[in-house]
Amino acid sequence: MAALHLINDTNLHQEEDLAALLSLTDPEQIEQLRQRAEAMTLQQVGHRVYFRGLLEFSNRCALNCLYCGIRRDNDAVARYTLSLEDIRHGARRVAERGWGSLVLQSGENASAANVDFICNAVRCIKEDTRSSRLPSGLGITLSAGVYSIDVYRQFFAAGAHRYLLRVETTDADLFARIHPADQTLAERVQALEDLRAAGFQVGTGVMIGLPGQTCRMLARDVLFFKEMDVDMVGMGPYQPHRDTPMAGLPIISAEERLALALRMIAVTRLVLKNVNIASTTALEALSPSGRELGISFGANVAMPNVTPGSERRKYQLYDGKPCLDEAADESGIALRQKIESLGRIVGIDEWGDSRRFCDR
Numbered sequence: 001m002a003a004l005h006l007i008n009d010t011n012l013h014q015e016e017d018l019a020a021l022l023s024l025t026d027p028e029q030i031e032q033l034r035q036r037a038e039a040m041t042l043q044q045v046g047h048r049v050y051f052r053g054l055l056e057f058s059n060r061c062a063l064n065c066l067y068c069g070i071r072r073d074n075d076a077v078a079r080y081t082l083s084l085e086d087i088r089h090g091a092r093r094v095a096e097r098g099w100g101s102l103v104l105q106s107g108e109n110a111s112a113a114n115v116d117f118i119c120n121a122v123r124c125i126k127e128d129t130r131s132s133r134l135p136s137g138l139g140i141t142l143s144a145g146v147y148s149i150d151v152y153r154q155f156f157a158a159g160a161h162r163y164l165l166r167v168e169t170t171d172a173d174l175f176a177r178i179h180p181a182d183q184t185l186a187e188r189v190q191a192l193e194d195l196r197a198a199g200f201q202v203g204t205g206v207m208i209g210l211p212g213q214t215c216r217m218l219a220r221d222v223l224f225f226k227e228m229d230v231d232m233v234g235m236g237p238y239q240p241h242r243d244t245p246m247a248g249l250p251i252i253s254a255e256e257r258l259a260l261a262l263r264m265i266a267v268t269r270l271v272l273k274n275v276n277i278a279s280t281t282a283l284e285a286l287s288p289s290g291r292e293l294g295i296s297f298g299a300n301v302a303m304p305n306v307t308p309g310s311e312r313r314k315y316q317l318y319d320g321k322p323c324l325d326e327a328a329d330e331s332g333i334a335l336r337q338k339i340e341s342l343g344r345i346v347g348i349d350e351w352g353d354s355r356r357f358c359d360r
């Protein structure tokens with residue numbers, strides 16, 4: 001009964017209330033939570049689900065996050081950076097499919113040459129993809145790590161207008177346990193503020209089911225998203241990678257991580273209401289229907305992978321990454337059919353910007 005009261009509360013803001021919803025185990029109550037989050041999604045951001053073609057343009061990274069398969073010290077990874085031509089080709093294919101937006105994702109590399117490369121790629125994509133269907137070209141989201149505010153301004157001036165920078169957890173102790181000592185939560189929070197100041201629509205997110213993570217911590221993560229007034233949220237279940245220092249640490253089962261990630265999406269939708277929330281590939285690593293489950297629990301964005309198949313296998317942040325079959329994911333047809341089977345439609349030739357940002 002108490003849970004039903006919380007599910008229907010339109011002003012959820014207490015840590016203990018959010019933690020109670022994240023801790024639900026009763027299937028009927030979880031279904032009520034899902035229905036409420038779905039109704040909130042339709043009311044606040046509409047029926048459309050927006051695709052962003054995901055182009056993982058480089059797996060080179062200067063950092064050493066302890067959970068990440070492409071961390072600097074993992075010598076087993078064959079490193080690559082796509083050529084400018086390959087990036088432009090991938091972007092044109094996204095525009096031809098009518099998806100409207102592209103995510104350029106990479107490891108972190110603050111060299112001046114890399115900053116110039118990204119700016120040039122963004123400018124070229126904009127030039128290449130302007131058409132009568134898409135007069136301003138593809139919407140471009142960058143997800144490439146922490147830089148100075150001056151660099152963020154260069155990225156924005158080049159034509160990117162959204163930026164994803166996940167904090168992974170807002171719990172200071174947990175953050176310190178999953179990162180080397182030279183990386184801090186404060187630095188990422190400052191970067192989110194810099195991104196906002198540079199003009200970006202700002203997204204962040206966390207991993208769900210990390211070793212030692214509690215529902216209280218996740219509840220505080222959601223309250224952090226609200227306090228930062230973010231425009232977009234991208235979260236996924238934690239999936240270990242065998243070649244990382246965190247491999248082998250005890251975690252909850254895959255089934256529990258998936259279920260917790262779905263409740264996290266629902267609770268984030270109920271608290272933040274009109275933001276864009278991604279149904280991430282990591283959900284699909286735990287269930288073949290992971291991404292549509294994410295949509296049905298309150299997400300409204302999906303990111304079909306358009307990285308060339310030869311390189312896609314080298315961008316494994318975690319074990320069991322799905323969508324390694326280029327043909328299956330790049331077409332997006334199966335994903336589109338799954339989304340339509342939920343009574344939703346895929347937005348075509350639209351950027352699908354965050355309603356939160358547009359209304360601000």
Ligand code: SF4
Binds near residue numbers: 064065068072107145
């Ligand atoms: S999570 Fe990102 S920043 Fe950290 S090691 Fe992996 S690619 Fe680099």
